[in-house]
Amino acid sequence: MKRAIMWSGILAAAIAGGCATTADRAAYDAKATATIQRDFHARGIATMDRLKQDELQLACTRYRDHPPEDVLERLEAQQRATIRLPADGVLSGDWKRGAALAESGRGMSWSDKPGTPSGGSCYNCHELAPQQTSFGTMGPSLRRFGKLRGYTAEVQKYAYERIYNSKAFAPCSAMPRFGTSGTLTEQQIKDLVAYLTDPESPVNK
Numbered sequence: 278m279k280r281a282i283m284w285s286g287i288l289a290a291a292i293a294g295g296c297a298t299t300a301d302r303a304a305y306d307a308k309a310t311a312t313i314q315r316d317f318h319a320r321g322i323a324t325m326d327r328l329k330q331d332e333l334q335l336a337c338t339r340y341r342d343h344p345p346e347d348v349l350e351r352l353e354a355q356q357r358a359t360i361r362l363p364a365d366g367v368l369s370g371d372w373k374r375g376a377a378l379a380e381s382g383r384g385m386s387w388s389d390k391p392g393t394p395s396g397g398s399c400y401n402c403h404e405l406a407p408q409q410t411s412f413g414t415m416g417p418s419l420r421r422f423g424k425l426r427g428y429t430a431e432v433q434k435y436a437y438e439r440i441y442n443s444k445a446f447a448p449c450s451a452m453p454r455f456g457t458s459g460t461l462t463e464q465q466i467k468d469l470v471a472y473l474t475d476p477e478s479p480v481n482k
């Protein structure tokens with residue numbers, strides 16, 4: 278009985294959701310924004326600017342992650358323009374350091390001192406090396422990334438750009454913009470590229 282009531286509730290919500298007008302949506306968005314603003318308290322390095330959506334995030338919110346083709350193309354080009362490849366032309370670093378970064382989800386906490394290095398949190402969303410059996414599945418598996426795609430400079434460049442700004446490839450991607458946002462340094466991104474593309478990395482074993 279309880280279950281039946283629950284399902285009818287969900288059904289009613291789904292029907293109501295289906296009929297929501299643009300005005301309703303704007304009102305819900307405003308309410309959600311106000312609630313988040315009210316409940317988020319700036320502390321340490323976690324300041325209120327974290328709640329500000331940039332143009333891309335606003336568009337993804339507005340179009341529920343499915344912007345029309347022309348908007349998508351403009352956003353992709355904007356994001357692509359933020360990518361800075363290493364000045365020395367070297368795209369790959371040390372896979373061992375990359376492994377530690379991929380495992381670490383630490384960083385950007387209010388209690389961190391400014392400038393504390395962050396981890397990459399890659400395992401939160403991706404499968405990588407077989408030794409690590411705990412991983413998220415929001416992103417595709419990156420198991421044998423280099424082995425499957427080839428140990429080439431193009432594949433390294435693709436990995437570097439993806440980590441630097443995944444939204445240059447898929448604007449409403451859930452993957453953070455590690456380089457563009459300044460979360461990871463150039464050297465850290467190189468080390469992660471090595472973790473994905475070095476034949477000696479456990480990812481490729």
Ligand code: HEC
Binds near residue numbers: 401403415436449469
């Ligand atoms: C919050 C989840 C999330 C995190 C954290 C994350 N990713 Fe991703 N990643 C994704 C998703 C989702 C995709 C699928 C494509 C897209 O939407 O961009 C993706 C795609 C990729 C791709 C392209 C895969 C392909 O098949 O071409 C690479 C490479 C990648 N991620 C590497 C990384 C690395 C390295 C890290 C850690 C620094 C990382 N990701 C962290 C969610 C994440």
